[in-house]
Amino acid sequence: MMIDSVTNFRIVGLGGMGVLTASQIVAQVFFRQGYAVKKAEVHGMSQRGASVCSDVRVGPQVWSPTIPAGEVGYLVLLDPQERPLYEAELRPQAVVLEPAMIEKARLPHSRALNVAMLGVLSRHFQIPGAAWLEVIREVFPPRLHAANEAAFLAGCDSP
């Protein structure tokens, strides 16, 4: 589908789960389709375990880099326990994606969950899988290509 108004993605999880990598991939994929894209995130302490969240906004024209309250269209949870934090931020028809949607056996490595979730997300848009895989290969070093490609495809095939 072509996007004719602003579409808002929020990716959330805990430090160390790859939230920022996932949002980087989403932003790049849509950016290369020619959209205006804004991505917001808060870095901070390098320690692990804190709540991490990143917004990606895509459309013909985007103003605020952060998603206004109540306008999250796609919530991608890398940790399902974070869901209550963002419930109030969702649009009425929002799509919520959770790790349970991935077939565990097909995940090559637990650290590739972030990319697998993008496979699930990709099914909501008519962007060819190759466009996603191209960005995924650019973002990861070659030794991680196979695992992340497999994870993405596992997400694409999720029930």
Added chain:
Amino acid sequence: MERLLLSGNEAVARGARDVGVARGVGYPGTPSSEILEVFHRLGGAAAWAPNEKVAAEVALGVAFARARALVTMKHVGLNVAADVLFTSAYSGVDGALVLAVADDPGLASSQNEQDTRRYAVAAGVPLLEPSDSQEAYDFTRLAFELSERWHVPVILRLTTRICHSSTVVCCDAPAVPPPAPVFVRNIPQRVMVPGHARAAHQRLRQKLSELAAWNEVSGPNRRWPGSSELGIIASGVAVQYAREAAPDAAIFQVGLSHPLPIQAIRDFVASVSRAVVIEENDPCMADAIRAAGLTIDSAPAMYRQGELTVGRVRRILAGDASAEPVPAARRPPQLCQGCPHRRVFEILKKHDCIVAGDIGCYTLAALPPLSAMDIQICMGASIGVGLGLRHVLPREQAMRVVSVIGDSTFVHSGLTGLAEMAYNVPDTGHVLLILDNATTAMTGRQQHPGTGYRLDQTPTNRLDYVALARAMNIANVAQFDPVRETDALEQALVEALQKAELTVLVARRPCILIPAGKS
């Protein structure tokens, strides 16, 4: 023209590269740290200095040699570099000096919410406020042009949202390179004794009035047409929120907010029935515009705290000062499992020490379950504050006071504290613990003078804390690995707490996030 998706920090780095910056110097601090790292990756000469003051001094030297220099820091870094800023505004520069200073409204990762725009007014230097990555790129280049044209340091004020948001950027062709660096003697302009400084101050005020006139006509300010009912005056990322919150409003975007284009603002205010100033942090523009006699609305006091959002801008426009919903509690960060700092704080807790702490990953030891740090104010304060406590507390308590400081923080501003410790010795002596994890972990593991590596990862001299403490005539100095030699470290600390002497203990073990083979 290249079309890229860049964070504000990446855009500043590219702007600096494209404008031919000869040297970028800074001290890490979220959210500014990536600027120099990216500038280095783009081929620029970039270096971490021991602290922001030294960084600004090195950059000033570069600019005195007619080259273009960039300094990067977080907002509180400018407190440290302020001495350089105020008088380099007088001396001016021959090349260009730009300070990229990143504010942190909302305290994503800082100890306060100070507003750098106050410094621009106080020191008398121009200040630019980009509202997205494109402007971060454009305004970086403009900052160098203004600095070179008016021979004055320029502040590029960033905020967390600008630094760490990615937006689309189209880059221009590289600028004409500056002439080769050269030293030309000019004692009256560069030796700020009173006789010279009086004239220099006059020159600065003259430059500022010229800049103000330029800003009225040619400054990077922008008027977006809209309804004559509502006009919004905004700067920085607030412009984006305002565009989204009030798509029909007329908007005056202030790009160079010091000196303010007050006549252009006057015209704008006259063109609308209601004018509202929307700005993040302090009411700097609102105060200045009111002082010029204009009638405007601005945010109720509560919005001075925290970041703005589209929702908050809607509330400001509606004059809504009712209580805001409390955001859901997020999971706080913790020391990594296996962090070498943990052992040290377990010992301090066990012996019920009064811990004058400092800033770094180890500050997390102040939170439960450890709750083993009692004070943290600003970088380096652990030593002076610990000494102050020792000087006046009753002996039983004084003997339990320990100052704890990270390695990067010690080099940043602990050296003078250690000199004070050696010089004005409390009756009970004192104990200083230096936590040497071979990196600046908190801000993303940058090198510093105690690691033996530079920003570009090449080896260099390494500061030796043990030798340094001995050189300052500290009576007891020892170093331990807090994980392998936990018991020995504990014993040394217990001994130190019992004698009224000076002790420096170095707990040396790398941060577990440093890749193996490094450090």
